[in-house]
Amino acid sequence: MKIERVTEGLSLKRDLDSGTEQQRNAVLEILENVKKNGDQALLDYTAKFDGIRLDSLKVTAEEIEEAYKLVPEDVVGYIREAAENIRSYHSRQVRQSWITTEADGTILGQKITPLDAVGVYVPGGTAAYPSSVLMNVIPAQVAGVGRIAMVSPPGKDGKLPAGVLVAANESGVREIYKVGGAQAIGALAYGTDTIKAVDKITGPGNIYVALAKREVFGDVDIDMIAGPSEIVVLADGEVGNPDYIAADLLSQAEHDRRASSVLVTPSMELAEKVSEEVEKQLASLPRVEIASASIRDYGAIYVTETMEQAIEAVNELAPEHLEIMTVDPIGIIGQIRHAGAIFLGENSSEPIGDYFAGPNHVLPTNGTARFSSPLNVDDFVKKSSIISYSKKAVMDNGHKIAALARLEGLEAHARAVEQRLK
Amino acid sequence: MKIERVTEGLSLKRDLDSGTEQQRNAVLEILENVKKNGDQALLDYTAKFDGIRLDSLKVTAEEIEEAYKLVPEDVVGYIREAAENIRSYHSRQVRQSWITTEADGTILGQKITPLDAVGVYVPGGTAAYPSSVLMNVIPAQVAGVGRIAMVSPPGKDGKLPAGVLVAANESGVREIYKVGGAQAIGALAYGTDTIKAVDKITGPGNIYVALAKREVFGDVDIDMIAGPSEIVVLADGEVGNPDYIAADLLSQAEHDRRASSVLVTPSMELAEKVSEEVEKQLASLPRVEIASASIRDYGAIYVTETMEQAIEAVNELAPEHLEIMTVDPIGIIGQIRHAGAIFLGENSSEPIGDYFAGPNHVLPTNGTARFSSPLNVDDFVKKSSIISYSKKAVMDNGHKIAALARLEGLEAHARAVEQRLK
Known part of the structure; x- marks a missing residue:
């Protein structure tokens, strides 16, 4: 798996099929x-x-x-x-x-x-x-x-x-x-x-x-038009068994040739271990062909100079799935601005969320974690505003509302309220 | 304004410009x-x-x-x-x-x-x-x-x-x-x-x-692609000054030739009074041309046999704005399934909501109140799921997650979890 030193400005290679x-x-x-x-x-x-x-x-x-x-x-x-x-x-x-x-x-x-x-x-x-x-x-x-x-x-x-x-x-x-x-x-x-x-x-x-x-x-x-699945692992090099990280990267890669698996870390040592381990685990997978193509074309290990840069890289990537493997993962959550689902610590393998834990596995892909959310209960309700003004409330405020309507040149709006002031 | 007796199955005449x-x-x-x-x-x-x-x-x-x-x-x-x-x-x-x-x-x-x-x-x-x-x-x-x-x-x-x-x-x-x-x-x-x-x-x-x-x-x-503005007034004939209703219908009509203003009521008496009053008030409006076209082409007064039918008609219309002018307006809210904003009682003129009361005036048009909501704070945040499994939790549940992954033929998912069970 290829390793790349980065200092700033990176983005996931994404490939959304928009049809012929x-x-x-x-x-x-x-x-x-x-x-x-x-x-x-x-x-x-x-x-x-x-x-x-x-x-x-x-x-x-x-x-x-x-x-x-x-x-x-x-x-x-x-x-x-x-x-x-x-x-x-x-x-x-x-x-x-x-x-x-x-x-x-x-x-x-x-x-x-x-x-x-x-x-x-x-x-x-x-x-x-x-x-x-x-x-x-x-x-x-x-x-x-x-x-x-x-x-x-x-x-x-x-x-x-x-x-x-x-x-x-x-x-x-x-x-x-x-x-x-x-x-x-x-x-x-x-x-x-x-x-x-x-x-x-x-x-x-x-x-x-x-x-x-x-x-x-x-x-x-x-709901949304889903793109290929993505995972980003953020690791400080202190925590995060390379075997675990490699296995989690591959669990995304087996989904789709266009799935994207990325490790971001300031540790070159971890980067090299994970790269090696990915190749090793890959060989014995039943979906080896799909996973290899995905790792080759859309996989990457980014090595940053500092942990701060690594965190900023994650925000630029705005991944569907984010695994945080650091000494204090919960302490980092506040700095993560864009991610569909956040997995904390090296035991929290991404498939736990796919199948079992409870949170939804329908997540924003393709960088849309910048502005959209996992599928959730709010997606199945709608809101209606309720407004009830008493005679007193309309008598007290009606002239203000009429003035605002006239500022916008909407005379019938002003008159509708003034009907109540007679 | 035209009056129509209805018993069931009506829909707003809608006209959404989708461009050339x-x-x-x-x-x-x-x-x-x-x-x-x-x-x-x-x-x-x-x-x-x-x-x-x-x-x-x-x-x-x-x-x-x-x-x-x-x-x-x-x-x-x-x-x-x-x-x-x-x-x-x-x-x-x-x-x-x-x-x-x-x-x-x-x-x-x-x-x-x-x-x-x-x-x-x-x-x-x-x-x-x-x-x-x-x-x-x-x-x-x-x-x-x-x-x-x-x-x-x-x-x-x-x-x-x-x-x-x-x-x-x-x-x-x-x-x-x-x-x-x-x-x-x-x-x-x-x-x-x-x-x-x-x-x-x-x-x-x-x-x-x-x-x-x-x-x-x-x-x-x-946010959304807004259609022309719509108002539906639901009145039982007991409450609801015809002058008020006419003025409120016209306040929508002045927005746009394609705006839609509708009264639904079981009372033919109220229908006739409102129809008359609309024509009277219309004449003196500065935007008379727009409002007349709107009332003529997209306006309607539907007279139902019963109040229940009138309420069901409102749900079919799924209006952007709904005014309820009945003896007990709040008692009817529970039967309203689709409406962007609901105005209760004859004092609650729709422009109060446009300008002043507090709820948002950016509302679902074109029947989309069936599934969408007024602009609101949720539209400006996104959610991220948080998942943290301990060693114990993954040891207790890992075999279940692996079994579910294998049921779907996703071997790398199963192995990612099993890495933690070693």
């Missing part, structure tokens, strides 16, 4: 067709793209039952425990509606209301992740969303992966449809006879899914 | 030029589009001083009072970082961090609203944003409107630039010598500004 013209046109055509032909379009596209002609889109109780036979009982237990941890963490994010009252009768407030309905997209094939089901569904449930519809493309056997079905059932999803791609996004956005429209769509997908989400945004809300 | 191909290309060219030529491009576009060749973009202390001479002293006082109300309301939205600790040494948490830098766009010409300055700037300040840069197109005299400068100064903005249009958005997104890049851009603008915001989204965050 041809892909965009294909997506537009699919969405239009779903809008027009509803379920028939969904069944036709599933036959065409997934290679299976289904009679019905909805997953049955029998299919769920069958899935449980395919997942080892202890693993079902771990899914259940992870779901509990995720629910417990997200329940701390819940906010209450509030009001303030004043002596003149004024009431102001903020009403928090869960979204009516949310759609969760779960990718198929090798990217079918039960953990993504939990991470997308549970915050919506904790927020109080009334209806959650899950969609996922079936395999050639017409089934969804057992792990995905178990995770969906364990988290309490009752509406699961066997449809994927842009057609599934169209169904969630516009509605069909079988799949009623939702207000927001979350969950990752391939380029067609990403383009379709971008397209329906505005008609419905979407 | 020509406008989109013009915006792309401007953004590219600003990226390449920086300040020079800004000065050139300002000469071309605003008709004034400036030497320098930054508003000076002298210009601020001059502005104060042009705004009556009492109105400056009202701006100050409005700013205080807005600050007070938004300060109740502030959230704290939190952590949880467990006996096995696990620490989980959520760190709240203000954005580094925010840009606020303030439109020029007749849409130059001092109130918009307060509504965009103050929530960012309350959130703790370190740097706020305001941009606004100058008039042919090379100046910004006095009211806008006073509002900016009163709210404490110290960086104000005389540049507007797509070029201002480009400067905020990419940075120039004079205007450093920001992380998020908020504030309304014309179609070029809206298209430019859409384009830079991803490089920076944006």
